[in-house]
Amino acid sequence: MVPYRVPVAALFxxxxxxxxxxxxxxxxxxxxASVASPPELNVKRDDVMAxxxxxxxxxxxxxxxxxxxxRVTGSEEYWVTSSRQVFVIEHxxxxxxxxxxxxxxxxxxxxxxxxxxxxxxxxxxxxxTDTYSTREVDWMPGYRYGVRxxxxxxxxxxxxxxxxxxxRSLLHIDEHLRGEGTGFEATNRYWVDPxxxxxxISEQSLFPGLSVRLTQLRPRREASR
Numbered sequence: 134m135v136p137y138r139v140p141v142a143a144l145f146x147x148x149x150x151x152x153x154x155x156x157x158x159x160x161x162x163x164x165x166a167s168v169a170s171p172p173e174l175n176v177k178r179d180d181v182m183a184x185x186x187x188x189x190x191x192x193x194x195x196x197x198x199x200x201x202x203x204r205v206t207g208s209e210e211y212w213v214t215s216s217r218q219v220f221v222i223e224h225x226x227x228x229x230x231x232x233x234x235x236x237x238x239x240x241x242x243x244x245x246x247x248x249x250x251x252x253x254x255x256x257x258x259x260x261x262t263d264t265y266s267t268r269e270v271d272w273m274p275g276y277r278y279g280v281r282x283x284x285x286x287x288x289x290x291x292x293x294x295x296x297x298x299x300x301r302s303l304l305h306i307d308e309h310l311r312g313e314g315t316g317f318e319a320t321n322r323y324w325v326d327p328x329x330x331x332x333x334i335s336e337q338s339l340f341p342g343l344s345v346r347l348t349q350l351r352p353r354r355e356a357s358r
Contacts, residue, residue, distance in 0.1 A: 173197070174190070174196075174197035174198065174199070176190060176199060176297070176350060177297075178297040178298055181297060181350045181351050182351070184201075184351075186201040186202060186351070187201065187202035187351050187352065187353040188200065188201055188202075188350040188351040189212060189347050189348060189349050189350055189351075189352070190347070190348040190350055191214065191218075191220075191345060191346075191347060192345065192346040192347075192348075193343070193344075193345040193346070194343065194344075195233075198214040198215070198216070198218070199214070199215075199350070200212040200213060200214050200218075200220065201213060202353055203219075205353075208223050208224065209221050209222070209223050209228070210222045210223065210353065214232075216232070217231075217232050218230070218231070218232035218233060219231040219232055220347075222347075223253070224251075224253035224254055224256075224332075225253055225257070225323065225325070225330075225331070225332025225335060226240070226253045226332075226337070227240075227337050227339060227345075227347075228240040230339060233339075233343065235272065235273065235274065235339075235340055235342070235343065236272070236273050236339075237270060237271070237272065237339045237340060238270075238271035238272065238273050238278075239269075239270065239271040239278075240268055240269075240270050240271075241268060241269045241270075242266060242267070242268045243267045243268060243269060243281075245267050250266070251266070251268075252264060252266055252286065255330075256325070256329060256330025256331075257286070257304075257306045257323055257325050257330050257332070258304055258325055258326065258327050258328070258329065258330035259330065260286050260288070260306070261288065262286070262287050262288045263285060263286070263287070264285070264286040265283070265284065265285050265286075266283075266284050266286070267281060267282070267283050267284070268281075268282050268284070269281050269282070270282055270340075272340045280312055280313070280315060280317075281312070281313040281314075282310055282311070282312050282313075282317075283310075283311050283313065284308050284309060284310045284311070284321075285308070285309045286306060286307070286308050286309075287306070287307045287308075287309065288304070288305075288306060289305035289306065289307055290304070290305055291303070291304055291305070291327065292304075292305045292324065294324055294333070294334060296333065296334075296348060296349070296350065297350060301326075301333060302327070303324035303325060303326065303327070303333055303334065304324070304325050304326070304327040305322065305323070305324055306322070306323045306324075306325060307320055307321070307322055307323075308320065308321040308322075308323070310338065315341070316341075317340075317341050319338035319344065320338075321335065321336060321337045321338060322335065322336040323335045331349075331352065331354055332347075332349075333348070333349045333352070334346070334347065334348050334349070335347050
């Protein structure tokens, strides 16, 4: 039995983001309406630095937005857009979401023989090619709980990326995903600091049909791992 978890929205804003609220319905309608013509988002370094909040850029099929860090609980970071879409990110991986037409309700890594229980905790910079892991995810709507995802990590190499005018040499890691009994297959991509594994850029598939790209603009850096 999948353990009950308080919805992300309720944790974040004491019910203000609940799926049945007018605010949440409006946010979802806004995202749906923007599918045909996603707006351009021009983020400037001066604008980012002028705001005393940690920020990242979200690019998705629905458009682009800047997310700000709203709260931190342990190692979980709650990032939110102005229209109240929420990601719970832990060690660079999106673990839960709220405010989208479909959502990732939960993520749980499973320690199987010869596999890393959660390679994101130690840092992706430490993994070798052909590192394997298994996790279970919960997708809504449809009560698709406990979907088992098997993944294989692959080190691609060092690549140069520019974020707000600053060039960084980042280690590119691919994660090849396959969902058991679902037909779901995807490749997540991560560009991490080769020294401590901090994820600066990522492309992540949350569930079938939705992939997002995250870019850290004003990152909250953890201690080196």
